[in-house]
Amino acid sequence: MNRRSAVLTMLVIGAAFVVSWVLFVAVPRWYSARQQTSALVPGTTSAAGPRRTIKATLFYATADSQHLAGIARDVELADTPLEQAQRILDAQLRDPAPKDLVSTIPSRTSLRSVYVTERGEAYVDLSPEVSAAHPGGSLNEILTVYTIVHALTANLPAIKAVQILVDGREVDTLAGHVDLRRPLLPLRELMEKDES
């Protein structure tokens, strides 16, 4: 009788141990491993085969500098939305403006990294030139900020709002006007309405 109950108790304790190990150690480890694979390492490309592209919309100021115009461009296809976000922003920062349009981002600005939260908020970390080399003026600043916001929200449905960071840090503004302390939604009034 005593012996039997002792064995039973041991078994129960053993089973409880196994269950709690699975619950509290194995699953979280597996889960966080999955998470890490989706975190972004800038510059890596997993596709080694033929270069495949998607059509993305990049943004430039119209000739009168009053609006943003969306221009379709081929951008390298990426495996994950996060990598895709990076490719699009790289293209936005790197590609010169098409004829009759004007780039809104100070030259030599580069992308440091991108993060996306589960709520669909993207954090775009840009090099200091975006602020230090900015020509100033609220119109210029609005165009710069919303080029970045629209480049992500227009191409990636999962991204709803964008916050710009500079050199790894949260900033008040780029040049003294637009509030960058929170993620910003796209600004439709800024889009060129003339489709002709």
Place this chain on the structure above:
Amino acid sequence: MAQQPAARQLIVIAREGRRTLNIATRDQRELLYLDELAEAFQLAVREDTLARGLTVTYKNRTIILTPDQALASVSGRLVSLSGAPIRDGRRWLMPFDFVSRALSLIYDIKLDLRPASRLIVVGDLRVPAIGIRGEQAGPMARVSLEISPRVSQSITQVPGQILVHFEADLLDVATPTFVVPGLVTGIRTTDQTTLAIDLGPRFRQYRTSMGGDAATLKTTIEILSDETTEPAGPATPAPEAAPEPLATPSTALRTVVIDPGHGGSEDGARGQAGSLEKEITLNVARRLKAALESQLGVRVLLTRDADQMMPLDQRAAIANNNKADVFISLHANSSQQRSVRGAEVFYLSVEGYGDEARRTAESAGHVLPTFGGGTRDIQVILWEMAQSRYIEESAALATMIEEELRTRVDVSQRPVQQAPFRVLVGANMPAVLVEMGFVSNPDEEQRLTSAAHQNLIVQALVNGIVRFRTYLEARRASTAGSAGPPRTPTGAPRP
């Protein structure tokens, strides 16, 4: 003179000169010839016989019209017209409002259509409309003028005439026939900006009085004869539109905080000739302070009164801590495109922020348990987004200031805008940011640094604030019983 256009013609007045457009009448409606409009405004007109459409192009911007439809697609946006385009042989006839509702949207320069005067004013010309009424009152004659938008005037007497000279480019005026035997022989215009009252032998002296509101100046000239029995006051020389008598102290608007943008190491925008935004904003802010204090008798504070760095947070905090009733941030704009010009007025866009911030800002209040049981409803405001409670009032202020600016200086294609501006979001009162013009435009850079132009901007701001005060008083009176935006919310932490 713009008066009494020869019947069936409309006059287009621009800085370069003027021209006339013929007016056609169909079914008692007055119409303009599209080909004449095209010539006057450098438009390209293309008729698509297959699609039965008319395309009017100006610098890559298009208006598409369809016969039989009182609609136009202007740069892709649909606007309604008072009538459809009508074919007249090989020509097309357009309703007057084609100019104001369609053409003005694609045109580079402001177009002001005045159908009643049969006038189109192109650009920033000051062409006040002047209404004249003459009446005889016993032995005296009274001439009342209504000048809108208001411009400065000077009234002088020369032998045989009283001259009213307006600070304008042209007058939009129709002079009535007004004769008082022996006293007034007529009213006429003597040049583009001067009105003359011709006097008869019985004239002895005159006196003037002025009134009106921010938009309209009302001037009354009383012309007294030698029979006038009442003791006449001394003839008022009335030099210049005298400042309005100080209004009784307003309860709605007592303190104004003016924020000269940038400063210290932050130059802001820089013009080709080297003008700095931070200097222009400080100069205008000082002028505006003086004007508001003398004309309205309100308390005015500047967020900086020197070339110094001032964090954006602190600027709104100065307004909050001083319980300002209005916060005005002054800026000068810049564009990579040198041709871009014109003033703009911004108010906060709460919609620009992501969902979470907005939800927090909009949460109305919290019900908290109190000692001894029960609950108490208190207003908890996310101080960082205090401005979200004043959007409607800020929008009204922005519109009023823009309307005043428009009559004095160039305004941009999008003169009133919303943006998530850092300096506005924390202001706990109606707040706007005024971009006074583009220093990147060489012409506008030069103007922005001139005292005369700065004074025009200042007067526009003063008038805008006066109008806003009236609006605010009416609004506060109507919401007195109900819950308007609280001035000092309970439980709001100081920044």
